[in-house]
Amino acid sequence: MNESTPPLTSPISVDAIVVGAGFSGLYQLLLLREKLGLTVKVLDTAQGVGGTWYWNRYPGARCDSESHSYAYYFSKELLAEWEWSERYPQQPEILRYLNHVADRFDLRTDITLGTKVLSAHYSEENNLWHITTNRGQIYTATYFITGVGCLSSANIPSIEGLDSFSGQWFHTGEWPHEGVDFTGKKVGVIGTGSTGIQAIPMLAEQAKHLTVFQRTANYSIPARNKPLDDTFRRFAKENAQYFREVMTTNTNAHPFRIADRLALDCSDEERNQIYEDAWLKGGLQFRATFKDLLQNPQANQTAADFIRNKIRQTVIDPVKAEQLSNIDHPFAAKRPPIDSGYFETFNASHVDLVNLRETPIECITPQGIKTSAAEFKLDMIVFATGFDAMTGSLLKMDIRGRNGLTLENAWHAGPLNYLGLQVPGFPNMFTITGPGSPSVLCNMPPAIEHHVEWITHCIAYLRQNQYNTIEANQQASEDWMATVNAAANETLLPQAKHSWYLGANVPGKPRVFMPYPGGFLRYRNICEEIVSKGYAGFMLEHESLGQTDK
Ligand code: N01
Numbered sequence: 129m130n131e132s133t134p135p136l137t138s139p140i141s142v143d144a145i146v147v148g149a150g151f152s153g154l155y156q157l158l159l160l161r162e163k164l165g166l167t168v169k170v171l172d173t174a175q176g177v178g179g180t181w182y183w184n185r186y187p188g189a190r191c192d193s194e195s196h197s198y199a200y201y202f203s204k205e206l207l208a209e210w211e212w213s214e215r216y217p218q219q220p221e222i223l224r225y226l227n228h229v230a231d232r233f234d235l236r237t238d239i240t241l242g243t244k245v246l247s248a249h250y251s252e253e254n255n256l257w258h259i260t261t262n263r264g265q266i267y268t269a270t271y272f273i274t275g276v277g278c279l280s281s282a283n284i285p286s287i288e289g290l291d292s293f294s295g296q297w298f299h300t301g302e303w304p305h306e307g308v309d310f311t312g313k314k315v316g317v318i319g320t321g322s323t324g325i326q327a328i329p330m331l332a333e334q335a336k337h338l339t340v341f342q343r344t345a346n347y348s349i350p351a352r353n354k355p356l357d358d359t360f361r362r363f364a365k366e367n368a369q370y371f372r373e374v375m376t377t378n379t380n381a382h383p384f385r386i387a388d389r390l391a392l393d394c395s396d397e398e399r400n401q402i403y404e405d406a407w408l409k410g411g412l413q414f415r416a417t418f419k420d421l422l423q424n425p426q427a428n429q430t431a432a433d434f435i436r437n438k439i440r441q442t443v444i445d446p447v448k449a450e451q452l453s454n455i456d457h458p459f460a461a462k463r464p465p466i467d468s469g470y471f472e473t474f475n476a477s478h479v480d481l482v483n484l485r486e487t488p489i490e491c492i493t494p495q496g497i498k499t500s501a502a503e504f505k506l507d508m509i510v511f512a513t514g515f516d517a518m519t520g521s522l523l524k525m526d527i528r529g530r531n532g533l534t535l536e537n538a539w540h541a542g543p544l545n546y547l548g549l550q551v552p553g554f555p556n557m558f559t560i561t562g563p564g565s566p567s568v569l570c571n572m573p574p575a576i577e578h579h580v581e582w583i584t585h586c587i588a589y590l591r592q593n594q595y596n597t598i599e600a601n602q603q604a605s606e607d608w609m610a611t612v613n614a615a616a617n618e619t620l621l622p623q624a625k626h627s628w629y630l631g632a633n634v635p636g637k638p639r640v641f642m643p644y645p646g647g648f649l650r651y652r653n654i655c656e657e658i659v660s661k662g663y664a665g666f667m668l669e670h671e672s673l674g675q676t677d678k
Pocket of ligand 1: 321344489514568633
């Protein structure tokens with residue numbers, strides 16, 4: 129704590145507290161401060177800005193969105209001056225970008241790092257949020273805004289014996305800043321989601337021996353990462369407005385449109401050629417080859433079969449090939465990973481695959497991992513086991529709304545919310561990319577920009593019209609949950625039973641489809657319509673007039 133820190137007993141009063149200094153928190157700070165003239169404090173546990181990109185430093189960590197789309201679009205100058213070096217930016221480059229944003233817009237003065245929010249309690253008496261930090265500081269604020277990220281609370285499975293392991297172990301989402309040297313080590317990695325699929329080829333490059341513990345086999349499309357040349361960089365900048373238009377008017381906020389054709393309308397040859405071209409091009413565009421891949425099981429099957437064949441053609445050992453291609457869910461029903469040499473890695477003689485469906489992990493021993501078939505001697509274990517997604521980081525804070533209602537209680541049956549922006553019972557609290565919003569089904573920066581701008585307009589409206597509070601209506605929230613559920617049921621997404629979209633990766637977590645799967649454009653239109661109807665579904669309260677139910 130520096131000398132300018134006030135005595136711990138005197139609360140600091142600001143208009144808004146924002147939790148998290150990643151993509152969300154940085155932009156929210158900028159808008160509230162510059163557009164509305166509010167006093168704002170951003171709090172973050174990390175010692176630097178960057179959010180998820182501060183923590184996820186595992187080997188191979190890079191973004192699966194293309195760099196020209198994984199950026200803020202609100203500032204022409206920022207877009208013009210930043211140069212991405214690769215088709216998919218690596219973690220250090222994204223972290224440099226976010227640090228540049230913090231400096232360029234002079235954000236650091238209003239960010240307090242190394243500070244964890246322990247609790248946020250709403251007081252009806254004075255219509256203020258009281259926020260307590262691990263440094264003993266109390267803040268009071270009219271608006272409490274969370275920008276904690278959807279995938280930020282590490283999911284470390286409770287496997288018996290982990291404490292007894294005599295080697296080192298790491299979770300990819302809490303990676304040591306000094307890095308880890310795997311040279312000459314026997315390494316085990318648990319998890320084959322997007323993270324594991326990025327990390328495994330890099331771990332294999334260093335480790336003396338790598339054992340991959342796979343519970344669910346996964347599809348993956350080659351990323352075809354490459355350095356960007358000046359011609360493409362110029363093209364992306366000259367067409368920035370075009371890309372912005374595409375990203376904000378499509379389903380997933382990526383800079384490409386989903387092809388307007390049905391998979392089964394093509395002949396087998398035509399369809400295979402389309403898949404082949406997309407495979408060669410690489411990246412998440414593969415999912416955009418046909419518009420019915422996530423709706424029609426037969427259409428999906430054609431994509432799934434194409435990828436399974438590719439896996440079998442790539443992996444030489446027929447047993448490994450079978451285990452890697454024996455995938456139990458439709459293509460893209462889980463977030464589809466993209467990779468750089470993932471399946472090829474299994475052709476190396478020092479890389480083994482253990483199928484946990486056949487031989488589950490029984491425990492961790494001092495020497496390694498014991499499955500029902502054998503004990504694997506390891507020096508290091510990497511948990512690429514994902515996150516307590518969307519709700520984990522919010523529930524870790526002790527958040528209480530009206531009448532002391534805890535968020536935990538409010539969400540005992542699942543994360544009840546309205547538009548992924550508010551929770552009934554929690555006035556003036558906003559959740560940037562919260563559960564119930566399209567967020568994780570999108571390229572994140574456009575989804576974040578949309579939410580931050582929506583919240584800013586909303587607060588401006590409240591202040592212009594002397595409303596003291598805004599709060600999601602209970603019935604509107606229940607209806608929104610039904611809307612999210614109905615949109616999920618229009619797709620094959622709920623068929624991936626182990627997906628974190630459903631909370632199924634965390635024992636005891638309610639099984640509720642969390643992100644809104646109706647598409648980014650549809651969602652934006654719904655949000656706009658609600659605003660145009662005077663914030664329908666929200667309750668707005670005037671100081672003197674009492675509550676208005678919209
Ligand atoms: O996590 P995951 P992730 N025993 O939950 C396995 C984003 N992301 O970190 O499928 C054994 O997807 C689990 O097995 P199963 C992206 O949105 C973005 O990989 O539950 N195995 C699975 O294989 C992504 O979707 C980028 O059977 C266990 C794996 O661990 C999200 O983050 C890069 C286990 C977890 O997969 C999460 O991806 C990377 C256990 N007890 C990630 N528990 C970029 O674009 C879990 N597993 C930047």
